[in-house]
Amino acid sequence: MKRTMVALAAATSLLISAPAVASAAGPGWAGGWAASAQPPTAGFEPNWSLAGFSDQSVRQVVRLTAGGPLIRIRLSTVHSGPVSLAGATIARTAEGGAVRPGSLRRLTFGHRAGVEIPAGREIASDAAALPVGPLDEVTVTLHFARPTGPTTFHEGAAATSFRAAGDHLSDPSGAAFTETTHSWYFLTGVDVLDTSPRRDTVVAFGDSITDGAGSTVDADNRYPDELAERLHGRFGVLNEGIGGNRVLSDSPCFGEAATKRFARDVLSRPDVRSVIVLEGINDIIASDIEFECFVPNPEVTAADLIAGHRSLLRQAHARGVRVIGATVTPVKGFAAYSERIEAVRTELNTWIRTSGEYDAVADFDRALADPADPRALLAAYDSGDHVHPNDAGYHAMAAAVDLRAL
Incomplete structure (x- = not known):
């Protein structure tokens, strides 16, 4: 069973590993969570969309509505300029900005840790082996080593997102994530493999x-x-x-x-x-x-x-x-x-x-x-x-x- 899952993960990655895709559709994938992209704006309460990020990690918690053995994320620059993503991880959510240590998975894009996302595009990560079920919470952490400029985001998340200085992709603790807002940044989807x-x-x-x-x-x-x-x-x-x-x-x-x-x-x-x-x-x-x-x-x-x-x-x-x-x-x-x-x-x-x-x-x-x-x-x-x-x-x-x- 394990060998089958590894082969499935590799095959799925090859199908979706292009740096930019015209649509999020792919063989076997189903939507587990989504948010619509908006232009950067001051909004109704403070957010980070206009200032963007520079050598910072942003941690975002979402609840899935479908489950599967593999998982991937989608990121969007539909309403912003090009952005350099240094790395990303996904994990099971713990309390606040913390994650469960044994569940951390490095996400790749075309088998690379980072990716350059052109302006006005949406990309999908490669598949990661993190089995999830419906109503499970996962935490996505993005690290931006270089300044992003204003960001594509979703203002009304009704959820808390966290920010920390530096690279905290693999940090299970939430201690460094001392800043918060109620918006999501660049993240527009989490997909699961549907059998x-x-x-x-x-x-x-x-x-x-x-x-x-x-x-x-x-x-x-x-x-x-x-x-x-x-x-x-x-x-x-x-x-x-x-x-x-x-x-x-x-x-x-x-x-x-x-x-x-x-x-x-x-x-x-x-x-x-x-x-x-x-x-x-x-x-x-x-x-x-x-x-x-x-x-x-x-x-x-x-x-x-x-x-x-x-x-x-x-x-x-x-x-x-x-x-x-x-x-x-x-x-x-x-x-x-x-x-x-x-x-x-x-x-x-x-x-x-x-x-x-x-x-x-x-x-x-x-x-x-x-x-x-x-x-x-x-x-x-x-x-x-x-x-x-x-x-x-x-x-x-x-x-x-x-x-x-x-």
Whole structure:
């Protein structure tokens, strides 16, 4: 058995060891974890994306939703210049910034410890023999010996990342990792070797509500996490939400429009079976908000948004991917709320529910709405801003997904 695993690891490495790949897909790989790439920005709380790294190690903790005998990572410079990575490791997570000593594995890229990542690319590491199961936590450590400049990152991680001066790739202790933020840097995926012949990955695609804004940090209570717990390895669940993302408009902070990033963030992921689409509220409210991250901010109609959703449907169906349409959740009580916003949201939701164009519907609107006033979130599900659910709300969203639809 051991000789078979070594041979499998070597063969898989040869298949994925090119320094840069056009897509993350590969024979036998499935998505275990993912995050969507964003441009460097100051964000809503302090982060390291604008300053970048120089002779520093960054340690990032993620929880997998699928398991397998081999593992690899994906790194992205989609929104930044070229970067020199001195080395990388992966290990089982211990407490805080620490890892389990016997689980540390050196990652290679084309059988080399380091790699030069060109600007605007995504690369995959070679395979590493670290058997993992669904809901296991792993820690990825990246060392940047030379200055990176501003970084591609994912702002709203709802998880703690750690930074230390110097090379701490093989350091099992978390003692040196004294600096923290709540974002991920360069890391956009962790894939596992899938021995099943079927496609086994579900992608949750959307904005901050998919991303998990308002959930408890380091608790893995975002709705895709809760959905993964329901599935417990039957399918992997990838979270491709970006806070502030819109269907139709690009943002200097929140990345490309959903219609543009869908191919990269959904269809290029390995082994994708189905996608849950929850997008539209930021398009609806942006025209009423003065915010540099919402530029341009045209006023959109439900017809505009339906055209955008149809673009996503066409892209997915052309690749044989099943699409579940999610209704847009209530926002009454939000500072910019208006009758116009409610009218557009209602018309879009009616189309999602009744048009028959989606393969199935996840009615998150009804799952979270206050029965006494369906335009508003139920107070027990409100994180406090009247837009984003709390942990209980995200649990209710996951419970509203019909697993047979996946």
